[in-house]
Structures are given as C-alpha cells and as structure tokens.
Amino acid sequence: xxxxERVTKTYPKASRPSLDDVSVSIEKGEFVFFIGPSGSGKxxxxxxxxxxxxxxxxxxxxxxxxxxxxxxWRIPAFRRSIGCVFQDFRLxxxxxxxxxxxxxxxxxxxxQAVARRVVPEVLELVGLGGKEHRYPQELSGGEQxxxxxxxxxxxxxxxxxxxxxxxxxxPDTSIEIMRLLxxxxxxxxxxxMVTHDSNIVNQMRxxxxxxxxxxxxxxxxxxxxx
Amino acid sequence: xxxxxxxxxxxxxxxxxxxxxxxxxxxxxxxxxxxxxxILLFWQVDRMEKFFFARVEVSIFLKADITDEQRSALDxxxxxxxxxxxxxxxxxxxxxxxxxxxxxxxxxxxxxxSVKPDxxxxxFRVKLKDxxxxxxxxxxxxxxxxxxxxxxxxxxxxxxxxxLGSLQTSALLVAIFMGVAALLLVxxxxxVAAYSKRREVAVMKLVGASNWFxxxxxxxxxxxxxxxxxxxxxxxxxxxxxxLFSKGGSLESLETVLTPVEWTSVLLMLPxxxxxxxxxxxxxxxxxxxxYVRV
Numbered sequence: 001x002x003x004x005e006r007v008t009k010t011y012p013k014a015s016r017p018s019l020d021d022v023s024v025s026i027e028k029g030e031f032v033f034f035i036g037p038s039g040s041g042k043x044x045x046x047x048x049x050x051x052x053x054x055x056x057x058x059x060x061x062x063x064x065x066x067x068x069x070x071x072x073w074r075i076p077a078f079r080r081s082i083g084c085v086f087q088d089f090r091l092x093x094x095x096x097x098x099x100x101x102x103x104x105x106x107x108x109x110x111x112q113a114v115a116r117r118v119v120p121e122v123l124e125l126v127g128l129g130g131k132e133h134r135y136p137q138e139l140s141g142g143e144q145x146x147x148x149x150x151x152x153x154x155x156x157x158x159x160x161x162x163x164x165x166x167x168x169x170x171p172d173t174s175i176e177i178m179r180l181l182x183x184x185x186x187x188x189x190x191x192x193m194v195t196h197d198s199n200i201v202n203q204m205r206x207x208x209x210x211x212x213x214x215x216x217x218x219x220x221x222x223x224x225x226x
Numbered sequence: 227x228x229x230x231x232x233x234x235x236x237x238x239x240x241x242x243x244x245x246x247x248x249x250x251x252x253x254x255x256x257x258x259x260x261x262x263x264x265i266l267l268f269w270q271v272d273r274m275e276k277f278f279f280a281r282v283e284v285s286i287f288l289k290a291d292i293t294d295e296q297r298s299a300l301d302x303x304x305x306x307x308x309x310x311x312x313x314x315x316x317x318x319x320x321x322x323x324x325x326x327x328x329x330x331x332x333x334x335x336x337x338x339x340s341v342k343p344d345x346x347x348x349x350f351r352v353k354l355k356d357x358x359x360x361x362x363x364x365x366x367x368x369x370x371x372x373x374x375x376x377x378x379x380x381x382x383x384x385x386x387x388x389x390l391g392s393l394q395t396s397a398l399l400v401a402i403f404m405g406v407a408a409l410l411l412v413x414x415x416x417x418v419a420a421y422s423k424r425r426e427v428a429v430m431k432l433v434g435a436s437n438w439f440x441x442x443x444x445x446x447x448x449x450x451x452x453x454x455x456x457x458x459x460x461x462x463x464x465x466x467x468x469x470l471f472s473k474g475g476s477l478e479s480l481e482t483v484l485t486p487v488e489w490t491s492v493l494l495m496l497p498x499x500x501x502x503x504x505x506x507x508x509x510x511x512x513x514x515x516x517x518y519v520r521v
Contacts, residue, residue: 050432079434090432092425103426107435109228155433 001159001190002026002049007058009044017056018044020214026192028158031185033201034194035225036211042194045211046163049192050084051075063158080108083152083160083189087167089144091136097123097147098132104151118154126150126180142173146180153184160184162193166200174200198225228439235443236450239419246418247451250411254455257404258503259462262495264397266463270487271390279357282379284364286350292372300370304352309363314353320344347374405506408455412448412507413514419444420515445511452507456499467492 004024010017018041026032034042047053048060051067060067063081070078091100101122102115110118123132126146136144145165152160162181166174178200185191195201201208201224208223209216218226240247286304288297304315318326323346331337354363360378368376420427430440471487 073437076431076434076436079432082434084432090425090429092429103429104433106231107430107439108433109436109439151429151433 001028001063002192003061005059005061007048007055007060009048009053010056017214022216024209024216026190028190029188031182031191031206032193033206033208034192034211035196035201035208037196040211041214042211043163046161046194049161050082051078080155081158083155083157085145085148085152085162085165087164089148091144091147093136096133096135097128097139100147101151101154104154108155122150122154141169142176145169145177149177149180157189159190159192162191164195165193166195166197171199178204201225232442232446236446239443239447240450242422243415243418246411246415250408250415250451251455251458253404253408253411254452254503255458255462257401257408258456258459258499260397260401260404262459262463262499263466264394264401265498266487266491266495267390267394267397269491271387271394275387278383279380282357282383284352284354284360285377286352286367287347287374287377288349289372289374290347296372300350300372304350309354309356309359311353311355316351318349318351320346320348323348409506409510412510413518416444416448416511416514417518419447441512441515444515445508448507448511449504452503453500456496456503459499460496463492463495
C-alpha cells in the first residue's frame with residue numbers, strides 16, 4: 001500500500017537531511033506508528049505521503065502509484081484517497097461540526113444530498129451524534145479531533161494519516177481517539193500515525209518504526225515505545 | 227451546487243473587502259474609459275484621414291504676367307502627369323477666384339470690399355492620385371515658367387491630425403498607467419482574499435479539491451470587478467459622446483470638419499472593453515494565485 005524506496009529528503013538551507021536513505025514498506029490494512037524525538041524526520045514522512053513535498057532522492061509509492069513522478073494536476077484526485085488528521089485539528093471555526101465535514105465533500109464535487117446522507121452517519125461513527133450543530137469552540141479538544149477524524153474518513157479513504165493526533169489532548173481523551181482510529185483501521189483502512197506519546201504506543205501494541213536523525217533505527221511488529 | 231458555491235464565494239469575497247473592490251472598479255473604469263476613448267479617437271482619425279485626403283488638392287498659383295502659351299503648356303503637362311488623378315485638374319480664373327471669395331466671405335462685406343477682382347491670382351487645382359506625393363509635384367512644377375507658388379492643403383490638415391494624434395497618444399498613455407494601477411489592485415485584492423480564506427484553502431487542498439475549484443472564486447472576483455468597471459467606462463463614453471456630438475452637443479457645429487462620430491461605434495466599445503477587462507483581470511488573477519500566493 002505504501003512504499004518508500006531509499007528516500008532522502010534534504011530541505012534547502014538544512015545542514016543534514018531530514019530523512020536519510022529510508023526504505024519502508026507498509027501493507028494494506030496495517031496500523032503503523034512512526035516514533036522518534038522532535039526533528040527526527042517523522043513528520044516529513046507524512047508530508048511526503050501527501051505530496052506536500054517531493055523527495056530529494058528515492059521513490060514514494062502510494063497505492064501502487066509513484067507519487068514522485070505524479071503530474072501536479074493529478075495531486076488533488078490522489079489526495080481524495082487519503083485522509084489526514086493533525087495535532088491542531090484544522091477545523092473551520094465559522095462552521096458547525098456538520099458543516100466542517102460536509103465542506104470536505106462539497107469541495108470535491110459531492111452533492112448536498114450525498115452530504116445529508118453520509119455526514120450524520122460518520123459523525124455517529126466517531127461518537128458525535130447529537131452534536132452536529134455545535135461550532136468548534138463549543139466542543140472539547142477531544143470532540144474537535146473527532147470532527148477532524150470524521151472529516152478525514154467521510155470520503156472512505158484507503159489510507160488515514162495522523163500527525164500527532166493526540167498531541168493536544170489529555171491521556172484519557174487520547175485513549176478514546178486511539179480507540180476511534182483502531183475502529184477505522186478495522187474497516188480495512190491503512191493507518192499511519194506519527195507520535196511521541198509512549199503511553200499510547202505501549203497500549204496499542206502495533207508495528208512501531210523508530211526514526212532518529214533521519215534514519216530508521218528500529219522496525220518492530222507489535223512494538224513498544226522502548 | 228458547485229456553481230452556486232463558487233458564485234456565493236465570489237460575492238462574499240467582494241463584499242468582505244468592499245473598499246478595495248470599489249477602488250479596483252474605479253481604477254478599472256477610468257483606465258478602460260481612457261482606452262475606449264483612445265480607440266474611438268483612433269478610428270475617428272482614420273476615418274477623417276480617408277475622408278479629407280480623398281478631397282485635398284494642390285493649388286498651383288500662377289504669376290500675373292503668365293502668357294497664354296505658358297498656361298496651356300502647363301495645363302497639358304499636368305493632365306498628362308502620371309501622379310495626377312484622372313480629370314483631376316481644374317483651372318480657376320481670376321473672376322472665378324473672386325466669385326468664390328465673395329461667396330466664402332459674404333458675411334464680411336468689408337473684406338470683400340478690400341479685394342479687387344484682379345488681386346486674386348489664377349490657379350490650377352490639382353487632385354493627386356496619392357496625396358503623399360506632394361513633394362514630387364512641387365519639385366517638378368515650382369520652377370516652371372509662369373508658376374508663382376504651390377500650396378498643399380494636406381499640410382494644413384496635417385497639423386489638425388497632429389493634434390488629434392497627440393490627444394490619442396496621451397489618452398492611451400493615461401490608460402496604460404491607470405491600467406497598471408488597476409492590475410496591482412487586482413493582485414492585492416486577491417492576496418487579501420486568499421489570506422482571509424487561508425484556512426478554507428488549506429482544508430480544500432488537504433481533502434483534494436481540484437485546483438480550478440480552489441482558484442475560480444478568486445479569479446472570478448477579479449473578472450466581476452473588471453466587468454463592472456467596463457460597464458462604467460462604457461457609461462463615461464456614452465455620456466461623453468452625448469455631450470459632444472449628439473444633436474445640440476457642443477461640437478455639433480464642427481461636424482463638417484470632424485466627420486460625425488457614430489454612436490454605433492461607441493456601442494461597439496461595450497463588448498470590446500468588457501472582453502479586454504475580463505481577459506486581463508482573469509490572467510492577472512490567475513498569475514497572482516499561481517506564482518505569488520501559491521494557492
């Protein structure tokens with residue numbers, strides 16, 4: 001489902017590469033943690049998978065497509081097969097939970113009729129039934145992240161990327177979000193999560209890839225934070 | 227749904243930044259008005275040149291002591307000259323010149339009084355095939371026996387056209403400067419709009435909205451302002467035409483000199499200006515988004 005082949009990424013003006021000759025293969029339906037200290041290069045992987053940046057060397061293959069060779073006009077269609085959540089939620093403050101999720105459908109050309117059918121369903125799935133018409137500032141951090149997960153998942157992507165999704169949440173709320181991501185993973189969606197939350201990694205017991213100074217130092221099925 | 231979404235984005239965008247929108251529309255209107263005026267003047271000068279140059283004549287004034295042989299030799303030579311239009315030679319005797327003069331200045335009896343029938347010289351009025359060839363005619367005939375002076379009407383007209391030409395140039399220059407100001411305002415408006423919608427744009431890119439869908443509202447904002455600007459500019463031109471050329475307009479009396487400006491050519495300005503402004507705003511908007519804001 002996801003392959004990095006000898007990927008090196010050096011940002012302009014950086015003294016050393018952010019990712020240094022990294023090769024990884026992730027199968028369909030896997031749940032993978034990328035862990036490591038700040039600045040180790042783990043967020044760079046998310047950016048590469050979204051095609052926000054291109055590698056300096058090597059190939060990135062997502063869903064059998066070589067992302068590095070993709071023409072720029074194909075990127076939007078490509079991103080529709082990927083959902084993404086972030087530490088800072090990235091919700092639109094002037095739209096309700098329902099509207100935030102519906103927005104993601106409308107801007108890729110889905111009709112309002114489709115949104116009316118699908119959005120309540122996915123909000124129910126993430127446990128926000130009854131709070132559809134709250135604005136982000138009327139929701140707790142955990143609830144806001146649930147809206148973000150609903151938005152990422154509403155289009156039923158093949159891959160869900162999560163960049164420190166529990167970074168702003170307390171431990172109990174974090175566990176709830178992890179249960180939600182686990183549930184999504186069980187529907188067959190590949191989940192790639194970048195984190196440095198050791199508690200969560202230790203509880204989930206999923207594949208752990210540890211990155212340090214841009215290199216993979218550990219790749220362990222059912223791993224712990226270490 | 228998509229078009230309704232895009233249109234509502236366009237109007238909220240224009241309204242959110244209404245002072246900038248107005249500034250953009252005003253500069254566009256002025257610039258387009260100048261451009262339209264320049265184009266109309268260009269057409270007008272073109273038409274006037276065709277009209278007058280088809281009628282200009284060269285006057286060859288004859289000396290008072292010219293002999294009959296000299297006159298008829300000159301007459302034959304002119305009629306055989308390849309530069310002269312067929313049947314383009316008219317002889318004007320002293321009496322005819324005097325009668326024409328009396329007719330022309332019949333409102334000033336004092337002036338007519340001061341001129342005696344024999345003070346005005348006799349002349350040949352020569353129409354050229356190509357009005358530009360005056361110099362050759364002048365060179366060829368100025369030293370012939372019996373020729374006193376050769377005058378080209380075109381030279382007098384040339385000064386009128388010089389004035390019109392410089393008017394036209396200054397209108398186009400002003401149009402260019404105003405146009406640059408309008409384009410900078412368009413670029414700035416789009417930057418402000420893109421900044422105020424940066425969250426939406428970020429989400430749209432994340433979930434895979436197509437580029438044209440993200441960019442269309444911004445570009446259409448500029449196009450819409452451009453179209454309004456061109457309609458206002460057209461209004462300026464119509465008012466200007468009405469004040470100057472319509473029945474009772476201030477230049478009506480000059481219509482014999484200035485061939486009349488038809489209002490259909492003013493009407494033609496609407497699609498021309500609208501087309502130019504829409505195209506230019508769209509390109510500016512797109513370039514701003516593509517290379518500057520990187521939406």
